[in-house]
Amino acid sequence: MSNKVLKNSLILLIGNLLFRVGGYINRLLMSRMLGPEGYGLYGLTLPFQGIFQILSAGGLPPAISKYVAEYNAQDEKALTRQVILTATKFMVLMAILLSIILLFSSDFIANNIFHKPLVVWPLRAVSLITPFSVVVGAMRGAFQGVYKNEYTVYNRLAEQIATIVFACVFVYCGLYAMGAVLGSAFGFIVSAITAVFLYKKYISPLFKSEDSLNLSLKEELKLLWMLIKFAVPVAITALSEMAIYDVGTLVIGILMLSTDVGYYNAADPISRIPLVISLSVSTVLLPATAEAYALKNQKLLQEYVVDCLRYSILTVLPLCVLISVFSTPIIELLFGSAYISGSGVLSILVIGMSFYSIYMISSSILQGTGNPRLPMYILLLGTLLNIVLNASFVYVNGIIGAAIGTTLTTCILMIIIMYFVIQKTNISIPWTNIMRIIISNVILMIVCLIIPKTIIGSIIGLIIGTFIYIIALIHLKVLTGRDINFFKGYLNRIPILKKHTNKIVNYIEKKDLTYKIEE
Numbered sequence: 001m002s003n004k005v006l007k008n009s010l011i012l013l014i015g016n017l018l019f020r021v022g023g024y025i026n027r028l029l030m031s032r033m034l035g036p037e038g039y040g041l042y043g044l045t046l047p048f049q050g051i052f053q054i055l056s057a058g059g060l061p062p063a064i065s066k067y068v069a070e071y072n073a074q075d076e077k078a079l080t081r082q083v084i085l086t087a088t089k090f091m092v093l094m095a096i097l098l099s100i101i102l103l104f105s106s107d108f109i110a111n112n113i114f115h116k117p118l119v120v121w122p123l124r125a126v127s128l129i130t131p132f133s134v135v136v137g138a139m140r141g142a143f144q145g146v147y148k149n150e151y152t153v154y155n156r157l158a159e160q161i162a163t164i165v166f167a168c169v170f171v172y173c174g175l176y177a178m179g180a181v182l183g184s185a186f187g188f189i190v191s192a193i194t195a196v197f198l199y200k201k202y203i204s205p206l207f208k209s210e211d212s213l214n215l216s217l218k219e220e221l222k223l224l225w226m227l228i229k230f231a232v233p234v235a236i237t238a239l240s241e242m243a244i245y246d247v248g249t250l251v252i253g254i255l256m257l258s259t260d261v262g263y264y265n266a267a268d269p270i271s272r273i274p275l276v277i278s279l280s281v282s283t284v285l286l287p288a289t290a291e292a293y294a295l296k297n298q299k300l301l302q303e304y305v306v307d308c309l310r311y312s313i314l315t316v317l318p319l320c321v322l323i324s325v326f327s328t329p330i331i332e333l334l335f336g337s338a339y340i341s342g343s344g345v346l347s348i349l350v351i352g353m354s355f356y357s358i359y360m361i362s363s364s365i366l367q368g369t370g371n372p373r374l375p376m377y378i379l380l381l382g383t384l385l386n387i388v389l390n391a392s393f394v395y396v397n398g399i400i401g402a403a404i405g406t407t408l409t410t411c412i413l414m415i416i417i418m419y420f421v422i423q424k425t426n427i428s429i430p431w432t433n434i435m436r437i438i439i440s441n442v443i444l445m446i447v448c449l450i451i452p453k454t455i456i457g458s459i460i461g462l463i464i465g466t467f468i469y470i471i472a473l474i475h476l477k478v479l480t481g482r483d484i485n486f487f488k489g490y491l492n493r494i495p496i497l498k499k500h501t502n503k504i505v506n507y508i509e510k511k512d513l514t515y516k517i518e519e
Helices: 003-057 060-073 077-113 117-126 130-145 150-207 217-255 258-271 275-294 298-325 327-335 337-368 373-397 399-425 431-449 455-475 481-491 495-510
Strands: none
Touching: 003 077, 003 117, 003 130, 003 150, 003 217, 003 258, 003 327, 003 337, 060 077, 060 130, 060 217, 060 337, 077 117, 077 130, 077 150, 077 217, 117 150, 130 150, 217 258, 217 337, 217 373, 217 399, 258 327, 258 337, 258 399, 275 298, 275 337, 298 327, 298 337, 298 399, 298 431, 298 455, 327 337, 327 455, 337 373, 337 399, 373 399, 431 455
């Protein structure tokens, strides 16, 4: 795998981990400060936060990333600057308009759709978020386009710290669920200020040149239309992704009580932990595959795609197995015994997220190779299917039904998009190697099932399971020559492990492994 892609994937992984960890800390604090009912009211606002952020951004942050990467590679610095400026102006305008719409429609949504008057003011507070979130999105798109993702990490760190501090203060002062949403709003304000500062100081100088486009209004609108043509399918795809994530929350909110929403929203963020890995890979994979595709380098494209898929499956699947098997102690440890009713949801939903993680990576591959509409069509189909399945299963099975419906939907989506990735890119997937990874995870699951489902048992399961999984990978000949060389290089950088690296490599070599992806 290209060092550039791998390095930026690791950087984004750190950033996404900070984002997720910060988000989990915020949710854990809010769940305990608000209780199941208040946490349920707060949970009902989360889909609207995501939906209105996506609508106002219009899919332009990924477009910024794509075209900044392309034009910067071609040394078109003036055009690179103009892409960022034009996209940002459009997003800010859209954000202001949509914030006004949400502000005046909150009463109707709370009383006529959810039949929960207490959610009116939390929904109104969401309207403060979107104008600042689009500025953050534009800056992060620029960071990604020039492979400076460490600034995304710094930006997310500032956002999460501010969100946690302000949310706790506002809830403690008696603002209840609205205080939790206001915390997110203030977090984005701090994030926007930080992102603009980082862009002005570190990114903007990269695009300095004596050239100036001086575009007329007509020419700028033409540039904007080019960005929108790429961005609209991405935005629709993102909205459909939100539907995959949040249809369960919305359906439960309509058909059941606020406390049921609280139980479901205790399981939902934990189930998304595996997506941290796939999101990191897919974000970097988009500009990387676009670059390889533009250069018509099939070998490089094959390397990017295969390595990203394999490394994602290697890390995502065992994480899903551990979370699914130990769902009850995990819920109890993180959210408290009041939320144990959500453990069954977690066991099922995390499997669905493993399917969806593969979908996310495959979607980035298709987008990067000039097929942004195909993931959109697939996800639109998945959205409709998810709504039908969730409504049907929730009506019969309660909150467990939402997990079942979402998992079935993501499995179908994964199968469909993998078919099109193979067809559109002519990539050869190492099926034998992937099957061995799956067998290693089956072994991991069998071992974990016999361990007691307690908090101490889950810790023991994590330690023993990790060891068993690594041994299974080695003995089933999953690791390739590139894998060994890559991990050897990084292990040598860790002082504690450096002296043991050669012993580990020698042990693997003594097993006479075949270092080929496909036999």
